[in-house]
């Protein structure tokens with residue numbers, strides 16, 4: 310009886326532990342390039358300087374995306390405040406799976422999803438009109454200077470994305486000096502982050 314119970318517990322443990330796909334290096338490179346370039350493109354519309362890629366932030370982001378994938382959880386990590394690190398997360402499920410030749414598109418898609426929260430942001434009051442704004446405001450936050458992102462994809466077709474930022478944005482009372490209104494509109498279709506003639510780093 311006891312061993313039967315133990316077996317039951319063991320099976321539950323196995324069932325909640327997802328396996329990760331091994332991503333081809335091209336996929337990782339394209340994802341990193343696109344998510345980085347789209348960030349800086351969007352930041353430029355808001356008069357925020359370019360971010361630079363930080364390898365420590367990137368390592369943490371990859372590890373955290375993988376952890377969310379393996380543990381099948383989607384929640385912010387702990388200890389962000391102590392690290393003065395901002396964290397944007399995204400997750401998707403695609404029943405078709407993902408095209409390993411367009412991981413750049415995945416990076417672009419999620420950065421643009423975060424940016425879409427601009428529609429909830431009130432540039433006069435520097436607060437939300439209703440709805441989430443935190444991913445957008447961290448993305449364009451003027452005094453954040455470094456970024457590191459990571460992608461993980463599970464065998465059950467879930468993609469997890471983490472971007473870490475340093476120093477963190479979204480500091481109360483500082484939105485007016487860190488989130489400037491855009492003077493032009495971002496055109497998704499126009500911006501091709503996979504254009505390899507465009508320089509990266």
Ligand SMILES: *[C@@H]1O[C@H](CO)[C@@H](O)[C@H](O)[C@H]1NC(C)=O
Nearest residue numbers: 427428490491492493494495
């Ligand atoms: C700023 O961006 C938003 C969202 O893309 C857009 O709707 C708006 O027209 C832009 N503002 C200007 C002045 O172009």
